[in-house]
Amino acid sequence: MFVNIIKPYGFCGGVNRALKLAILLRNKRPDRKITCLGPIVHNEDANKLLSDNKINIIDGNDDNFINYLKNVKKDEIIILSAHGHSKKVEKMLSDNKIKFYDAICPFLRDTKKIIDNNYKKADINIFVGNPLHVETTSLISYGDNFMVINEDNLYDLGKCENKTVNLFTQSTVSNLSYLMVKEQLVLNAKKINDFRRICGEPVRRFNKLCNEGLKRMYDIVFIVGSNTSSNAKLLLKMYYITTKQDNCYLVSDINDVKKLLDVKKSKSVLIASATSTPSTIVDEISNYLKDIK
């Protein structure tokens, strides 16, 4: 079978950094309890690497993290997720002088600073993104008066009429979503302070995926990633929007691929992957498909 992998694949810089930090801490402190507040990244296999290294992950939201921190042991090491953490959690850590290591991606750390420095300079703060994603909930906790906007609630932008508005973005939103919001704001708002920050790592992947999908007709397209990964879902969505083809599937690993009946009948497969998907999973899927005669 002909298999084409969209490059780059494997971890992006932010995910790589977070995982390296966790493993480095484990190697330096083999006997200490280490706990990560939330999944360090949005990929089950990457998080399994942590559990294989005896690093605990606390699932849930801020309330779960704060409850956990109330009883944290004195010599326990806390790691904060690559996707960021809320102001409430940061305050709890600093008020109680709890030692922690921050695995936040530097790109998000800079967005956090920009929000912190500018949120008071507008009547309304708009954040373009998924309201349920931890990156969104963490970043908007550093300001106030936020509206989280996406394609589903553009009508809410009517509230911005004649107002000064700050415009912030989740790192993995599409340019299309950002432009839809900006267009509405141009019509309504008095002034827009545009702080758009979309990370280039997922953008490179979906541009290449969409270009390849338009250039050549593949029998099947796989997006390899977790269904909790924003940029895996974005790859899927952008492929559909751009190519209008319904031959694209989100798979988390080789087992998902094997479950698809059409796979063995296919002659050509295109594979793209999320920034939190280990390259080993992509290689395993690719090798399996290449061996199908």
Ligand code: SF4
């Ligand atoms: S996709 Fe970009 S913002 Fe997200 S973790 Fe990777 S480098 Fe950071």
